[in-house]
Amino acid sequence: MARTIVIAWFVAGTLDILSAFVFAGMAGVAPAQVLQFVASGPFGDGMYESPAGAPLGLLTHFAIMLGMVVAYVGIAPTFATLRHPVVAGLLYGFLLWVIMYWIVRPLRWPEQWPPAAYAGDSLSEVAWNVGNALFSHCVLVGIPIAWIESRWRTDRSAKAN
Numbered sequence: 001m002a003r004t005i006v007i008a009w010f011v012a013g014t015l016d017i018l019s020a021f022v023f024a025g026m027a028g029v030a031p032a033q034v035l036q037f038v039a040s041g042p043f044g045d046g047m048y049e050s051p052a053g054a055p056l057g058l059l060t061h062f063a064i065m066l067g068m069v070v071a072y073v074g075i076a077p078t079f080a081t082l083r084h085p086v087v088a089g090l091l092y093g094f095l096l097w098v099i100m101y102w103i104v105r106p107l108r109w110p111e112q113w114p115p116a117a118y119a120g121d122s123l124s125e126v127a128w129n130v131g132n133a134l135f136s137h138c139v140l141v142g143i144p145i146a147w148i149e150s151r152w153r154t155d156r157s158a159k160a161n
Contacts, residue, residue: 093142
């Protein structure tokens with residue numbers, strides 16, 4: 001199981017951070033700024049000026065991702081709905097998006113509530129922001145985690161028979 005967790009952690013974590021870099025880059029935001037934003041969550045706004053901001057952001061990102069992977073691997077075997085990796089991944093990714101954008105971020109940045117509805121954003125900008133966040137959480141995080149976990153469960157099942 002540890003190997004499964006490490007593989008899912010690396011794959012989903014890498015896809016997610018690359019997605020963040022691409023979408024932020026399209027808005028003119030550098031990768032280091034993305035990582036500083038991530039670090040500012042637990043470590044405060046000083047991360048935007050600190051040389052440790054980007055490295056701590058990367059560590060924070062992968063720590064959060066590890067929690068997401070371990071949670072899924074822990075609960076997946078108990079839910080029949082989670083047997084199909086695409087359905088399970090989409091559902092889990094959506095759950096992660098809800099937790100991140102409707103609970104975690106508003107607790108840290110209450111001025112950004114509701115999610116993606118910032119002053120001056122057009123409906124198309126809000127749709128774009130929500131769409132890329134859902135894409136990242138569902139397709140690049142949820143599905144890979146579910147698929148890797150399902151391969152592990154299938155392999156384990158085959159060895160037991």
